[in-house]
Amino acid sequence: MDELFLNLPVGLIEALRAARHMAVLTGAGISAESGIPTFRDAQTGLWAKYRAEDLATPEAFQRNPQLVWEWYAWRRELIARAAPNLGHRALVEMETRLQKFTLITQNVDGLHQQAGSTAVIELHGNITRTKCFQEGIVVESWAETDQAPPRCPHCGGLLRPDVVWFGESLPSDILWAAMDAARACDFFFSIGTSALVQPAALLPLEALQHSATVVEVNPDVTPLSAHVTYAVHGLAGQVLPALVRAAWPSP
Numbered sequence: 425m426d427e428l429f430l431n432l433p434v435g436l437i438e439a440l441r442a443a444r445h446m447a448v449l450t451g452a453g454i455s456a457e458s459g460i461p462t463f464r465d466a467q468t469g470l471w472a473k474y475r476a477e478d479l480a481t482p483e484a485f486q487r488n489p490q491l492v493w494e495w496y497a498w499r500r501e502l503i504a505r506a507a508p509n510l511g512h513r514a515l516v517e518m519e520t521r522l523q524k525f526t527l528i529t530q531n532v533d534g535l536h537q538q539a540g541s542t543a544v545i546e547l548h549g550n551i552t553r554t555k556c557f558q559e560g561i562v563v564e565s566w567a568e569t570d571q572a573p574p575r576c577p578h579c580g581g582l583l584r585p586d587v588v589w590f591g592e593s594l595p596s597d598i599l600w601a602a603m604d605a606a607r608a609c610d611f612f613f614s615i616g617t618s619a620l621v622q623p624a625a626l627l628p629l630e631a632l633q634h635s636a637t638v639v640e641v642n643p644d645v646t647p648l649s650a651h652v653t654y655a656v657h658g659l660a661g662q663v664l665p666a667l668v669r670a671a672w673p674s675p
């Protein structure tokens with residue numbers, strides 16, 4: 425993709441080159457080019473009649489544990505077939521270029537780690553991990569059964585995905601690590617997120633309040649767009665590699 429086409433602002437490239445501590449917040453949009461639908465996308469197939477935010481709640485699970493378990497099983501299948509895209513890989517490259525780099529993701533798909541990112545904070549958990557709904561402990565294996573959801577091998581309770589549902593609090597150590605990075609960085613990326621879900625949406629605002637250069641990468645306008653230093657309207661899989669090439673041209 426020709427940078428001229430993206431007309432990346434010179435100030436942005438200079439700020440990127442000068443950055444010492446970068447913090448990045450990603451949302452579902454960075455995985456869209458890997459074929460994983462975002463939360464804004466309408467659900468398809470047999471899930472078309474449900475809204476994601478209505479299924480990703482403890483109430484939905486208590487009301488119909490089988491339905492919610494099967495929705496996550498379907499998403500795990502989709503994720504298992506997905507591969508990291510050029511946007512994920514550009515962030516791996518940036519991590520090698522910065523003195524300090526923190527990647528904070530709202531996504532539960534594990535694609536950043538699969539791409540090779542190491543300093544990843546998963547704000548909302550990981551869909552490939554399973555925990556007991558009663559005890560809240562992660563369960564590695566359980567007796568295969570045609571029951572959905574399967575039962576906890578310790579207490580017989582229902583198993584659930586180890587993700588943070590709407591209405592559930594984020595683990596405080598994870599949230600504070602993300603807040604600390606947003607406050608300490610000098611360059612903050614907000615990539616592929618509608619900037620609507622709290623408290624993740626506070627992070628770019630914290631970075632702005634601590635005088636970081638804040639850059640949004642999103643094809644659409646979001647509630648954050650008017651507040652950032654630079655809003656780059658484009659797809660993460662195109663914009664991020666172009667930024668890497670522009671800031672650190674290969675010899």
Ligand code: BV8
Pocket residue numbers: 450451452453454456457462463464465477480530531532548587588589590591592593594615616617618619620621622623624641642643644646658659660661
């Ligand atoms: C909590 C895991 C305390 C599950 C998820 C104020 C303060 C605090 C809380 C609240 C508040 N107001 C409301 C709340 C409650 C709620 C909330 O934020 N609601 C929203 C809907 C208003 N927050 C919570 O419940 C949080 N808990 O605060 O605890 C508490 C407790 C009780 C009551 C009050 C407070 C927990 C939130 C975590 C929920 N779990 N995920 C699962 O995945 O199944 S959130 C889930 O949805 C995702 O993880 C993600 O975070 C979110 C979707 O957001 P995005 O990632 O931004 O994705 P989205 O689809 O919205 O947008 C995609 C964007 O990408 C778009 O802008 C699109 O244009 C762009 N895009 C598309 N393609 C590309 C692209 N960009 C770049 N490149 C592309 N190719």
